Amino acid sequence: MTEAPSQADRLYALLSDFRAHRTDEIVSKIYSGGALARVGARIWDVQKKYKVAINGWHDRQNAKLYWYQMERPRKLAVLVPPALEAVARINATPAFKPKVQIIETLFP
Secondary structure, rough: OOOOOHHHHHHHHHOOOOOOOEEEHHHHOOOOOOOOOOOHHHHHHHHHHHHOEEEEEEEEOOOEEEEEEEEOOOOOOOOOHHHHHHHHHHHOOOOOOOOOHHHHHHHO
């Protein structure tokens, strides 16, 4: 029997489109319209569990509403730690000859 997704998992799935979502939408989709929704607590859970950044701000027309939007992941500038950069740049010769070279050696 598979376990039902948690509220944090469902919230992550909703926010993973990287669009802004209002608290009333989140409550209706994640909490099945429950009145005692703790959206801020679930936002914190999602950030910790999935290691993502989520921005939030008040609605300009209705201060009771809040918006949340997941940030797109940033590309890393350096994938290799600086200590290993020199090792990564070494052009090592292959341990074997490619098949084409072997055939050319056998049949010149």
